[in-house]
Structures are given as structure tokens and as C-alpha cells.
Amino acid sequence: MPLLMRPEEVVSIPDRVMEAFRIGEPHRREVEAALVSLVKYRTPSHPEFANFFARFEAQPEARQVVSLTAEQIEDALKHVTCLTSHQPGTLRSDEGEYRSIRLRNGSRLPLFTNETTRLFLSYRLFTPLGEPMDFEASRSALPVPLHPGAELTIPALVRLPPGATGEHLVRFHFLLVTQGVASPPAPSGWKPPWQRRPAPAAVAIDTVRWFDASPVLEMRVTATPPDLPGFPALRRDRREQFDVQADVERGDDFLREVVAGLRDAGVARPRILEVGAGIHPMSMRIADPDTEVVVSDISHVMQALALVMHGRFPAVLEGRAAFGAFDMMYPPFSEGTFDIICICAALHHIPLPGEFLKRLTPLLSPNGRFVAVREPCVVNPLEPAYIAELSNGFNEQMFELPEWQDFVERSGLAIDRAIIDFECSLKFSAGSASAALS
Structure with missing residues (x-):
């Protein structure tokens, strides 16, 4: 597309393209979207096109992110689909590796990680026979909110136990961390003032709830030696x-x-x-x-x-x-x-x-x-x-x-x-x- 064209001339291009190549009206949005993509990447230093994109692009409605209850999250996760079709079958045993897990939110609620809603993607480890392993897995936050109808790739860090060998079963689930307060135990019996000690302060504790009813992804990985050559980049x-x-x-x-x-x-x-x-x-x-x-x-x-x-x-x-x-x-x-x-x-x-x-x-x-x-x-x-x-x-x-x-x-x-x-x-x-x- 010549950059010497005026914006009003560019607007007429979809009709000209569709007429020249006999493209039907149902494909108009596809033609317009392709042209917008082209102009965006080819006219970054041409301010005369600044208002051109509004002609073709739908403006998304503002979405207000709010805190969610565990019950709301549990219901929303029933409508979350994992789009990941392939995962490498090996995992370095000396350190963790990220796995790219792409999800689509088919619910009516946004999913996110913030100070009030501490929602994470994590996993549980099992032996090849399905026996659970006692291992504290890493937790991966949602990098940005996953809005209704949207998709998002979550880079999930996966680790194996130190010195792990052989095959492992990895099952991904979401979990919600809720912060609570543990009250100190009440003093037992009466004591004279000189024998009394200051009451211990309340202790913050985390309660973890796994959403096991809505598994995200299951994969099998085999631990590989730490000296295995990595990507030659x-x-x-x-x-x-x-x-x-x-x-x-x-x-x-x-x-x-x-x-x-x-x-x-x-x-x-x-x-x-x-x-x-x-x-x-x-x-x-x-x-x-x-x-x-x-x-x-x-x-x-x-x-x-x-x-x-x-x-x-x-x-x-x-x-x-x-x-x-x-x-x-x-x-x-x-x-x-x-x-x-x-x-x-x-x-x-x-x-x-x-x-x-x-x-x-x-x-x-x-x-x-x-x-x-x-x-x-x-x-x-x-x-x-x-x-x-x-x-x-x-x-x-x-x-x-x-x-x-x-x-x-x-x-x-x-x-x-x-x-x-x-x-x-x-x-x-x-x-x-x-x-x-x-």
C-alpha cells in the first residue's frame, strides 16, 4: 500500500479489493481486518492515519475487574477450556522449565490474580501408576486478566523433585489462596499479674483450595539429565x-x-x-x-x-x-x-x-x-x-x-x-x- 495515499483513499480499498477479486460480502470484515493490520505495521510514523483505525475496529467495552469468591471461581472454571495440544515429553531434572498453557474462558466472569483474589495455576505430581507424590509445586499467576470469551497463554513453571528420574504424571489445576488469621490460644487458669506474659500476636495463615473438579491439563514427562544440551539460540x-x-x-x-x-x-x-x-x-x-x-x-x-x-x-x-x-x-x-x-x-x-x-x-x-x-x-x-x-x-x-x-x-x-x-x-x-x- 503506497504511503502517499491519503487516509480517505485508503478507506475505499476494501470495496475495490472485493470488487476486483469477486470476494463476497460475508468476507468484508476479514478484508478490513487484514488492511488494518497492514496499515498499523506500515505507518507508525505517519500521524495522518491516527484516526483511521476507528473506521474498522470495534471498540471493546470497558471491563471492570472485581474480586471473586471461591464459589464464583469454581463455577467459572467449569467453562474454561485448555487449548494446548502438545507438550514436550521431557523435563530437565536440575531446574524447572516453563510450559505454555493456553486457556479460553467460556464463562461470564473474568479470572485474574491480584491482592484480593490470589488465583494461581499449579499442579500435582504422581507416579506413572497414579500414586500421589508429596511435593510442593510452584504456583503461576495469571499475567493479565483472562476475560470472558478471551484466550490467554499462562507460562507455568514446572519443577520435579531434586534428583528425580524416570517418568512422572503432571496434572494442572487452579488453586485459590485465602489469607486468614489464627487467633492465639486463650490463657488457661488465673495467674497473678507478676506471672502473666503478653498474649501472643495473631498469626496470618494461608488456606489453599484446589479446584480438583476442573482439571486443566494432564501430561507425562520424563526427567532428563541436567547436562542435556538446551536450545542452541x-x-x-x-x-x-x-x-x-x-x-x-x-x-x-x-x-x-x-x-x-x-x-x-x-x-x-x-x-x-x-x-x-x-x-x-x-x-x-x-x-x-x-x-x-x-x-x-x-x-x-x-x-x-x-x-x-x-x-x-x-x-x-x-x-x-x-x-x-x-x-x-x-x-x-x-x-x-x-x-x-x-x-x-x-x-x-x-x-x-x-x-x-x-x-x-x-x-x-x-x-x-x-x-x-x-x-x-x-x-x-x-x-x-x-x-x-x-x-x-x-x-x-x-x-x-x-x-x-x-x-x-x-x-x-x-x-x-x-x-x-x-x-x-x-x-x-x-x-x-x-x-x-x-
């Missing part, structure tokens, strides 16, 4: 403030470096497939005369908008780029078709990311690379910046580094390079695990 300077445009450029550069590496290895004309490309595919930004590109997205509306933006690019005009709407869980391509399969800020949206990668891996050539950039990861859920992003509405599924590693390895790939930018944006490349071992 290089972190950049954590003091940097997150910058969308800088992150986009770093993602593009990461892909360019992978393309250059293949050329150095003898692949003269790399064939690139971009999955979940949306309306602004990164493969079009790095395409040159010696690449062939297929841009794909499951939404035909997204592909129509992408064609509007990129239809005049040389790669398209010269027949080196093609656009298609595909469900890549059922890829319409033969094995070994592509030298690079890339995805930008979309893999975390896939309901079954591990299975999704398994479907894509056979499409790679023997020395092909899978590249994922700008995928959100939680390096430290206690970072104020992470809470601020959630509070500002950046509420997407996120995964911990061990989870990302597990997804990739289960698909038969091996990570050869990974970078974390701004403590939250993961970029990695991977090739065939069998090729890496040979």
Missing part, C-alpha cells in the same frame, strides 16, 4: 526496546543468509515456499532473479490482498513467483519440491505445530532448509516488558524454547542456527536431522 542485547520494523528487517536478513548459504552449497536457483504468508509475504521482499517463489496462505482473501500489493513486482511479472490458497496440512506438492520452506510470525497460530511441521518436512530437497522468523517465545515471563505487551493487547500463543525445540525435532529436523531478538522474537533455521548426522 544466540540472544542479542536484551536491553533493546522492541521495534517492529527492525524485527521485520532482521527476519528478512535471516532468510537472505539462508538463501546465500544454499547458493554457496551449489544450489544456483533456490525454490522457496512461504507458508502462512498473509498480505505481506517476506519471500517477495528477498526474491531476486535467481529465485523461484511460491507464496501460500490458507485464506483466499489474504492471497487476493497480497496480489494487489505485489502483482506488479518483477518476480510476478516474470513468472518467478506464484500465489495460491492452500491448506498446508494437506500440501499439494511432491516430495523434495522446495529448497527452502519459510514461515513468518505464523507457526505459533497453527493448532498442531508439531504435526504441521511433519507435513512440510517431506517437501524439502535433501539439503533443504526450514526457516521460521519472528515467532514469539517467552524467555522470561516475569519481565515487565512481557506483561506490558500482554496488557497492550499482544495476546497470542507463545511457546518456551524447549517447546520450540521439541516441535522441530519431532518433525525430523535439526536446528542449526537460532537467534532471539528483543527477548521475545525467535528466528531459526533447520535441516534434515538424518543429513545432520551423516
